[in-house]
Amino acid sequence: MSGAPTHSPQRSPRLGDPKASDGDRSGESSAGGTDLDYCGCVTNYRFEDFEPTIDEATGEPDERTKAYFASTSVGFHDPRSTDKALVGRVKRAIADGRKLTAVYADQEFGHGLDSTIPVATFAWFEKLVNVGGGRLIPGHLITWITVRPTHRRRGLLRSLMTTDLAEAKASGYPFAALTATEGGIYSRFGFGVATWLRSIEVDTSPGFKMVREPDRRVEMCLPSELRELAPQIYNRFMRTSPGAMERQQTYIERATGALNTETGEEDRGVRAALHFDEQGEPDGYVSYKFAGWSKSPPTVDIIDFVAVTDAAYASLWSFLAAIDLSTRVTFGESAEYSPLPWLLTDSRRVKTVASEDNIWIRILDVKAALEARPWYVPGTLTIDIDDSLDLAGGRFTITSDGENAEVTPASDSTPADLGLGIAELGSLYLGGADPVILARAGRIDEQTPGSAVLASAMFSLGRAPYSPNGF
Structure with a gap:
């Protein structure tokens, strides 16, 4: 593997330290200091790095972790988590090895949010990324970037991002990556769109037919079977697709029905199916759920779809089209260049309803x-x-x-x-x-x-x- 690191890069322990930054904090104070920012308010900002933690004695997240997730929920417009859902979120963050950064500020006015709740958040973690030909390289993945509306235009995002990128480079990462909720933010930090996704609707009403008959080696299974099988199948797929990266814990739990991302609770409506190769080994899976009788036409929504081989891909789509009492299948994470339209005698049955950027790469x-x-x-x-x-x-x-x-x-x-x-x-x-x-x-x-x-x-x-x- 030419040019690939032989070990995971080592990360320096301090992010947000003014001494480690590029010197441009755009009006932001150094840790423990004060600044007169653009609104004329005197603000003291403090940066802290830590890992999400669950208290062994209580089984609950510690107070700093709770406050961090309270802040990200505000930033991404998520509902307040129940105690059970919060524990699940923290456990998934721990499983992914996420490193958190929180920015704290003194409360400027009475009755506001407590000063223990961060005004800005940032996180990173490491996953392997296929950079082509099955070559897997450790990538520095950035996520959970939020700045409270009351603390914008104070250089917090720039300070967090530039410091992090400099440290990631010093740690030996060839590139950083992120996915963006807003498209116009990160190009100024050197990120460029590298992969795209399509949201598709597939008409599976009578008349749906493939040009070639698939092998149909598909069996339904309990979604819980995917807890062990999905990571194995995905890891094989990851080596076939440039840009694919190691999955986070969230995907496993969504596929198994253990997590409904809207409620944070179990999703008992999830169903699953496996495709098997000629030796009887699973080489593809799909998890899905019926969208409900109020939706017209009756629709099946794909939660996760992974196929190692072209045969698995075709057969799983044939299975989805054969599900009774539904005439449409939706998939929000289809490849930009999918073979699906070419599999069908009528390619117009595959309709792209949206196309958007996915992975952004920043070469370091x-x-x-x-x-x-x-x-x-x-x-x-x-x-x-x-x-x-x-x-x-x-x-x-x-x-x-x-x-x-x-x-x-x-x-x-x-x-x-x-x-x-x-x-x-x-x-x-x-x-x-x-x-x-x-x-x-x-x-x-x-x-x-x-x-x-x-x-x-x-x-x-x-x-x-x-x-x-x-x-």
């Missing part, structure tokens, strides 16, 4: 990141990268032998074929964005004629990236 080490992934097309390309945060910019020459690439720093006197921002490099990294299209949009400067076409061939991973995963 150009050489390590580019040498970690495979390169299927030989060639040489010199790229000039602009990085406003000065974490990974510069001029580099990529020399591919059709399997791996050597990435070397180039001098300023070496002509660049392409000029691009670090966010655009993140979009190209998994082969999901086309350099030709980005050049036409003015996002890439083609300095050598034809270099965008060459880059399009060189950056392709042979299969469009797909990560049925959010965080």
Whole structure:
């Protein structure tokens, strides 16, 4: 595995320390200090890093953890968790290895939220990411970013993000990743959209037919069977799909019916089915639920769908179409380039109702990141990268032998074929964005004629990236 770290990067223990930041806190005070911010209020901000904790004696989250999750619930408009649901959330965070950062402020006015509840939150954790060809690289995944409305425009997001990225780079991560609830926030920190998802509706009314008859080696099972099988099947799938990453605990519990993400409680409406290969081993699964009799037309909603092989993919869709008393199947996390329309005699039965970005990539080490992934097309390309945060910019020459690439720093006197921002490099990294299209949009400067076409061939991973995963 060319360029891949041989061990998980080690993380420094302190995030949010002013000494570790880029020096730009945009009006934010250092820990324990005070500032006169833009509204004229004197505010004292304190940054704390910790791991979610459940008290062994009581079986409940400790007070700091409770306050952190109370803050994220406000930020993401989630209802207040019941005691049982909160314990579940914290246990899943612990299982994922999430590291939390909370920003606290003195209460400015009476009757407001208690000062033990953070005014801003941030979290990160590590998961393996398929960067092509089944090569699995530790990724620095960022999540749970919130800033209370009363404390916006005070540099909190910038301080948290820039400090975290600098520490992740120093710890040896080639790239960071996140999923964004708002699309216009993170490009200024160097993140570029690298994978996409589609929300689809499939008409399964009479007349639904596949061009080729699937093998139909599908059996229904108790959803609880997926607690053990789903991670095994997904780990095999992950190695086939560029951009796929290790799953979080939430996905396992959703698939098994142990978690309804809207209520935080068990979901007894979940059903499941498995596909089996020729040796009788499960190589695909689907979990789903009926949307209710009030929905028209009668609809089955897919909760999770994972297929290691094309045979499993086709047979599971055939199974879903055969479910009685329903004429529509919806799936909110379908691949942007799905084979499903091509499986059907009438491709119009597959309707895309929404398409949106999914994984955003931020390159932290150009050489390590580019040498970690495979390169299927030989060639040489010199790229000039602009990085406003000065974490990974510069001029580099990529020399591919059709399997791996050597990435070397180039001098300023070496002509660049392409000029691009670090966010655009993140979009190209998994082969999901086309350099030709980005050049036409003015996002890439083609300095050598034809270099965008060459880059399009060189950056392709042979299969469009797909990560049925959010965080």
